[in-house]
Amino acid sequence: MPKVLISDQMDPKAAEIFRANGVEVDEKPGLTKEELKAIIGQYDGLAIRSATKVTPDVLEAATNLKVVGRAGIGVDNVDIPAASAKGVVVMNTPFGNSITTAEHAIALMFALARELPQADASTQAGKWEKNRFMGVELTSKTLGLIGAGNIGSIVADRALGLKMKVVAFDPFLTPERAVDLGIEKVELDQLLARADFITLHTPLTDQTRNILSRENLAKTKKGVRIINCARGGLIDEAALKDMLESGHVAGAALDVFVEEPAKQNPLFGTSGFVATPHLGASTTEAQVNVAIQVAEQMSDYLMRGGVTNALNMPSLSAEEAPKLRPYMELAQELGSLVGQLEGERITGVSIEVEGAAASLNQKPVTGAVLAGLMRVYSQTVNMVNAPFLAKERGLDVREVRHDREGDYHTLVRVAVATPDGERSVAGTLFGNAAPRLVEMFGIKVEAELKGEMIYIVNEDAPGFIGRLGTVLGQAGINIGTFHLGRRAAKGEALALVSVDGHVGADVIGQIKAIAGVRRVKALRFGG
Ligand SMILES: NC(=O)c1ccc[n+]([C@@H]2O[C@H](COP(=O)([O-])OP(=O)(O)OC[C@H]3O[C@@H](n4cnc5c(N)ncnc54)[C@H](O)[C@@H]3O)[C@@H](O)[C@H]2O)c1
Numbered sequence: 093m094p095k096v097l098i099s100d101q102m103d104p105k106a107a108e109i110f111r112a113n114g115v116e117v118d119e120k121p122g123l124t125k126e127e128l129k130a131i132i133g134q135y136d137g138l139a140i141r142s143a144t145k146v147t148p149d150v151l152e153a154a155t156n157l158k159v160v161g162r163a164g165i166g167v168d169n170v171d172i173p174a175a176s177a178k179g180v181v182v183m184n185t186p187f188g189n190s191i192t193t194a195e196h197a198i199a200l201m202f203a204l205a206r207e208l209p210q211a212d213a214s215t216q217a218g219k220w221e222k223n224r225f226m227g228v229e230l231t232s233k234t235l236g237l238i239g240a241g242n243i244g245s246i247v248a249d250r251a252l253g254l255k256m257k258v259v260a261f262d263p264f265l266t267p268e269r270a271v272d273l274g275i276e277k278v279e280l281d282q283l284l285a286r287a288d289f290i291t292l293h294t295p296l297t298d299q300t301r302n303i304l305s306r307e308n309l310a311k312t313k314k315g316v317r318i319i320n321c322a323r324g325g326l327i328d329e330a331a332l333k334d335m336l337e338s339g340h341v342a343g344a345a346l347d348v349f350v351e352e353p354a355k356q357n358p359l360f361g362t363s364g365f366v367a368t369p370h371l372g373a374s375t376t377e378a379q380v381n382v383a384i385q386v387a388e389q390m391s392d393y394l395m396r397g398g399v400t401n402a403l404n405m406p407s408l409s410a411e412e413a414p415k416l417r418p419y420m421e422l423a424q425e426l427g428s429l430v431g432q433l434e435g436e437r438i439t440g441v442s443i444e445v446e447g448a449a450a451s452l453n454q455k456p457v458t459g460a461v462l463a464g465l466m467r468v469y470s471q472t473v474n475m476v477n478a479p480f481l482a483k484e485r486g487l488d489v490r491e492v493r494h495d496r497e498g499d500y501h502t503l504v505r506v507a508v509a510t511p512d513g514e515r516s517v518a519g520t521l522f523g524n525a526a527p528r529l530v531e532m533f534g535i536k537v538e539a540e541l542k543g544e545m546i547y548i549v550n551e552d553a554p555g556f557i558g559r560l561g562t563v564l565g566q567a568g569i570n571i572g573t574f575h576l577g578r579r580a581a582k583g584e585a586l587a588l589v590s591v592d593g594h595v596g597a598d599v600i601g602q603i604k605a606i607a608g609v610r611r612v613k614a615l616r617f618g619g
């Protein structure tokens with residue numbers, strides 16, 4: 093039974109769903125990094141929010157880990173390249189807390205417009221400063237959205253309901269989508285110059301880090317109010333403090349900070365500044381949504397191989413998974429066959445699907461081919477890290493889909509580029525379930541690729557099979573199956589022989605010595 097650790101505060105629904113799916117679960121929020129590293133090796137899955145940092149050393153200790161599930165959106169607390177390199181799937185729940193976070197941004201916009209937190213503190217301090225707090229109306233004001241994705245577009249919708257004008261800077265926002273949303277797409281400088289309120293809704297990337305830099309803050313309209321419910325690091329906090337103090341920025345409300353937990357921050361105590369402790373996603377509704385979703389997704393992966401909302405591998409629905417499983421087995425075997433035979437010589441791979449296979453989601457098939465092919469380099473390679481390893485090795489990977497049916501109702505072909513030209517192997521599924529090799533380097537040969545095998549290329553001539561049988565018999569190696577193919581009578585022939593037990597270098601040497609043998613290689617499949 094797979095075992096999952098919930099290492100952050102999560103709605104109890106998550107644990108309930110894991111258990112209902114047959115997944116064992118431990119809830120231990122608030123572990124230190126050392127405590128986490130000490131126990132993570134026991135778990136197949138790790139369910140987190142933003143507090144747990146999944147760093148390379150945590151992943152190193154996570155010897156059984158298969159999946160990290162983020163109950164929420166941002167995954168900047170997970171080292172995704174390190175997880176990918178270890179073959180760990182990282183998934184999030186991209187929509188479960190979007191409405192809640194958008195509402196928090198709107199709440200902070202109101203808080204700034206009417207200085208609600210300051211008025212509250214003053215009133216409860218018995219001051220009744222009715223003349224101190226003079227707000228601004230939102231109606232007719234311009235809201236500048238930096239980032240108009242899931243949350244940004246909900247904020248836009250709510251702001252339009254408040255009769256604001258909305259302009260957005262988002263390089264990936266299409267003009268059509270902007271029209272649909274009822275907002276105006278603008279360049280960043282235009283937004284900075286026009287907005288009365290600016291709200292940020294982008295991930296933190298190399299392009300967005302410090303997007304509100306000192307220089308850009310200086311381009312804003314005097315009296316602008318700024319809201320950040322996205323990620324710390326999007327605003328230069330020191331510059332923002334200076335601008336609040338100078339009165340250029342009339343107010344700023346931050347839910348997220350460069351350093352979290354933000355127990356100290358240069359902005360604290362600055363006039364016009366409002367802070368919340370990363371509460372964007374903190375409503376009962378959002379937490380139930382993300383807890384249910386993350387537990388369903390992780391269980392689906394651990395129990396059925398379904399992949400949803402993964403950031404480092406293609407999606408694979410639980411319905412698709414059983415249909416694709418035999419294809420992935422076939423793909424892995426074909427990849428393994430060419431990987432073992434051509435290894436370092438491979439500079440590119442083309443994965444072609446034909447007939448019934450062409451109607452399937454090809455990404456998992458590609459992942460499985462690459463996993464099989466790269467097994468010669470790494471014992472820890474799997475479908476998750478194989479595409480990354482392939483990229484790292486500079487392999488040119490291509491996917492080709494042929495809708496027509498050829499000799500077989502379904503076919504997967506793996507063609508590798510080598511210094512001697514392209515070489516390909518192909519396989520089908522018997523009864524839609526049993527993988528079979530059907531062609532190898534242009535020669536028809538039908539074989540199950542299983543366990544220990546010997547691959548032999550020889551000149552087609554009488555007596556060869558007898559001599560091979562003698563060598564194996566004398567070495568005490570039992571033959572399981574024997575598959576033969578040849579290019580032409582008396583031409584090049586190949587044999588794939590499955591044997592019970594390991595074939596050592598001495599036996600390989602003896603086979604090589606048989607007259608007419610050109611190449612011999614021991615192969616191993618599975619395991
Ligand atoms: N405060 C919280 O508790 C909380 C809760 C949920 C999400 N978030 C954060 O909110 C942010 C937005 O989440 P989302 O679900 O809307 O993400 P999303 O991916 O749906 O949208 C992000 C948008 O940013 C845009 N973008 C990317 N690079 C940009 C750039 N250089 N300039 C301008 N726009 C750019 C993208 O095109 C996209 O439209 C994320 O950082 C997420 O982690 C915070």
Ligand SMILES: O=C(O)[C@H](O)COP(=O)(O)O
Nearest residue numbers: 141142143164165166373
């Ligand atoms: O990216 C997110 O989903 C938010 O930052 C929420 O983070 P939290 O789950 O720690 O509240």
